[in-house]
Each structure stands twice: as C-alpha cells, then as structure tokens.
C-alpha cells in the first residue's frame with residue numbers, strides 16, 4: 335500500500351483510537367496516536383497486583399465463533415491469532431440472580447428459549463417473540479451485519495424511539511420474566527424509560543450468539559492493534575497528553591501536549607470523551623450552542639470494583655458471569671439507596687489460562703454515582719487521603735458481605751483484594767465523572783443525545799464509545815464509521831469481506 339501523504343493525529347489509544355489507527359495506517363495514512371497514560375488501551379488497560387493481572391474495562395466479548403460478527407471484524411483487525419479466548423458455558427454464560435432465584439442465559443436462540451422456558455413454562459411463546467424481535471433489530475442494522483450501505487441509516491428509527499422496558503413489556507406481561515430478560519443491564523447501564531431498545535437488542539443478540547473471556551487480560555487486544563499499526567508505519571506514543579487542539583480561522587492545525595510540544599497534522603481524530611475534547615478547543619468554529627449541548631449531556635453511571643486475588647486452588651473457576659439483584663426490579667439498581675448499597679452487583683472470574691480448574695482472580699462490580707466520591711475530586715491517585723481509603727474499605731466490605739451470601743465461604747478463599755472507584759476511571763480514561771459507557775442515549779431525545787463523528791471543525795473527527803455505541807463491538811463499529819469519513823464506508827466493508 336503506497337504511503338498516503340496525509341498525516342493523521344489520533345488523540346487517545348482506547349479501542350476506538352486503535353481501531354481507527356489500524357484501518358487508516360493500513361490504508362496508507364501517516365498515523366500518530368498520542369496517549370496520555372504510560373499504558374495504551376484506555377479501558378483495555380490491565381494492572382498487576384500480587385502477581386495477578388486484572389482487567390479494568392473489558393471482561394467478556396460475544397459473537398466470536400466463525401462467521402459471527404465480531405469474529406469477522408477481528409479477522410480483519412488481525413486479532414484472531416493474537417488474542418487467546420476461553421468460551422463461557424454455552425448452557426449458561428450469564429446467570430441472573432433475581433430476588434433469590436437464579437436464571438440462565440444459554441447460547442443460541444433455541445437453547446436460550448429452551449433454558450428459560452423451563453422456569454417460565456407458560457411464557458415460552460413470549461420468550462420466542464422477544465428473541466425474534468431482538469434478532470430482527472440486529473439483522474436490520476447493516477453495520478452489525480457487514481452489509482453495504484446506501485444511506486446514513488445505521489439503526490431503524492422505531493428502535494431508537496422506544497425504551498427497553500417498553501420493548502420487553504410488549505413481548506411479555508410476566509413482570510418476573512421482563513426483569514430476567516433485562517438482567518444483563520449493567521452491560522450498558524440501562525435507564526428505565528430512557529435507554530433505547532436497540533442498545534439492549536444489539537448487545538443481547540451479540541452475546542446470545544456466543545460469549546468468551548479473554549485469557550490473560552484485555553491488554554492483549556491493545557498491544558496487538560498497536561503492533562499492527564507500527565507495522566503499517568504508524569506511531570503509538572505514550573505519556574503524550576494533549577492539552578489543546580490548535581486551530582486557525584477554518585481548520586485544526588495541530589495539538590499541543592502538556593510538555594509544550596506541538597504536533598501538526600492534516601487531520602485529527604479525538605478518542606477522548608466529547609466533553610473533554612471540546613474543553614481543549616478554544617476556536618470560534620465550535621459554536622457555543624453545540625459546546626453547551628454536548629457538555630450538558632448526561633453520562634452513564636460509574637462503578638466501584640473489588641479486584642480479588644484468590645488463594646491457590648481455593649475456589650473452582652466459574653465459567654459464567656453472575657448478575658445479582660436483591661430486589662425483583664432490576665431497574666432500581668441505577669437509582670440505588672446509598673444506605674442499602676449494594677443491592678446489585680456483577681461477579682466475574684478472570685480467565686488466566688486455557689480451561690482453568692481453579693480461579694486465580696475475580697472482579698466484583700457495583701454501580702456507583704460520581705457524587706459519592708465528589709469530595710475527593712481533584713486529588714491524585716495514591717494521594718487522596720485516609721478518609722478516601724476508609725470509604726473504599728467500607729464499600730469493599732459491603733460488596734464482599736453481599737457476595738458471601740450468594741457464595742458461602744468465598745471470603746475465606748480470598749488472599750487479597752484491591753479496589754477502584756469512579757475517580758479511578760475518571761483519572762485513567764478521562765471519561766466524564768468515571769462514566770462506564772459515556773453519554774446516555776435517550777429515546778425521548780434521540781437526536782439531542784446522538785454525537786456525530788463529525789465536528790464543526792472540518793478536519794477534526796471523533797471516535798470511541800460516544801460515537802455509535804460502547805463495548806467491543808459498538809466501539810469497533812464506531813471506529814469504522816469514523817474511518818468512513820476518510821475512506822468511504824463501503825470500501826471498508828469490502829476490505830473486511832476481502833480481508834485485505
């Protein structure tokens with residue numbers, strides 16, 4: 335591929351930045367990725383404690399069997415041979431614990447219906463209707479099926495303008511079943527009467543196909559993409575924090591790093607949260623109304639996580655994810671009562687080797703609003719004071735106490751544990767208030783809560799979880815949408831088909 339003269343600077347090496355870097359450098363653009371942290375990857379970063387590696391924001395992925403959608407993207411992105419995977423239990427990759435009862439999500443539409451209808455024998459046809467509609471939504475979306483696109487419609491309007499809860503309620507009147515079907519809602523931090531149907535349907539469909547953990551940590555995805563980008567002639571620089579986008583009267587001309595270094599380019603892609611991106615642009619080209627609209631958009635909730643290292647050979651490896659709800663109404667978990675926290679959590683073992691018998695580590699994640707840690711805003715990692723450490727200790731203890739009720743004896747298997755709060759995420763990924771998945775899409779205000787990959791500055795684009803959607807598939811597709819500004823969408827789709 336001949337080197338294209340155009341130089342592109344990508345700010346941020348999260349999945350979105352890396353996917354754009356891969357596609358554009360593969361197509362001959364001169365790509366430089368600037369990452370503020372010492373480690374690349376954003377949410378794909380891992381950290382080590384007590385000899386164990388912990389993931390921070392990528393725990394399981396879906397649709398990775400041959401010809402399934404992520405498998406096809408990974409084939410194109412050169413990730414199939416470089417990122418080892420462990421398939422989750424096909425009979426129950428997710429287990430939903432709802433008010434004392436457990437329910438399994440099995441892989442494959444038929445098996446999903448068979449498994450769930452054992453506990454809902456009178457609702458089999460409701461479950462089938464729900465699955466058919468989920469499938470229809472996923473099938474209707476061209477980018478989720480790698481179909482050529484002749485217009486700009488990526489998702490049908492009907493699925494943008496209805497809420498998940500209304501959608502599920504229209505499939506079944508059984509409220510317990512409604513709550514079970516919404517049971518993996520922490521995957522997108524859904525909000526009742528707000529989150530559009532397509533968010534749920536695309537994600538649920540993605541995991542129903544197949545579900546996998548990444549063996550040895552999600553940073554392998556970032557490292558593999560960075561290695562390919564360098565092979566294509568691009569650069570990935572760490573400890574390179576961008577503090578300003580520099581503009582002339584009509585265009586962006588460069589970025590200034592906190593060190594004072596200026597990096598010039600023809601085009602710019604920001605993988606940084608739109609709110610943070612706009613705060614780095616002084617230009618009059620960005621109008622006040624746009625700036626205010628984007629800055630005032632609500633973000634998804636953050637989380638408090640306990641990273642657990644187990645004693646050796648102490649607890650059998652669980653090949654499924656465990657979603658716990660103390661109450662029968664899963665939608666209450668977003669608006670939790672601090673005094674009763676945690677009334678919901680997600681518990682996942684990490685996979686450190688192929689077919690593990692015992693678990694080496696796990697993560698226990700509870701929703702947490704940024705307001706709970708706001709008083710420590712502006713403090714630095716490791717320097718937040720004793721009160722913050724006590725706060726984290728108290729929260730970890732509550733989460734572990736709740737976990738013990740579902741898994742009696744589990745606390746005695748723990749060798750050590752570590753914690754992160756919304757402040758940790760806000761510091762490490764610069765996502766607004768540590769939000770897990772960025773801007774909340776709202777079915778009541780679909781166009782106002784949509785952020786385009788285009789900005790008012792003609793040579794500055796955005797990518798990442800706020801464009802299209804979050805997660806491994808949402809961000810990959812968002813990256814393709816951003817790169818389409820340079821290459822055209824159908825050329826990229828064709829490349830994926832041809833795997834060139």
Ligand SMILES: Cc1cc2nc3c(=O)[nH]c(=O)nc-3n(C[C@H](O)[C@H](O)[C@H](O)COP(=O)(O)OP(=O)(O)OC[C@H]3O[C@@H](n4cnc5c(N)ncnc54)[C@H](O)[C@@H]3O)c2cc1C
Nearest residue numbers: 346348349350370376377391393394576798799804805806
């Ligand atoms: C707790 C948690 C669990 C998750 N679990 C899953 C899961 O199991 N499966 C799944 O599919 N998805 C999961 N996700 C979602 C997924 O990780 C994200 O949607 C995705 O990784 C976000 O990628 P991104 O490119 O938008 O940006 P990010 O990962 O947020 O990366 C942005 C990058 O920009 C850098 N940056 C910021 N400011 C600057 C600056 N000024 N200069 C230079 N660089 C800068 C940051 O350091 C960071 O590296 C999870 C997310 C969270 C938070």
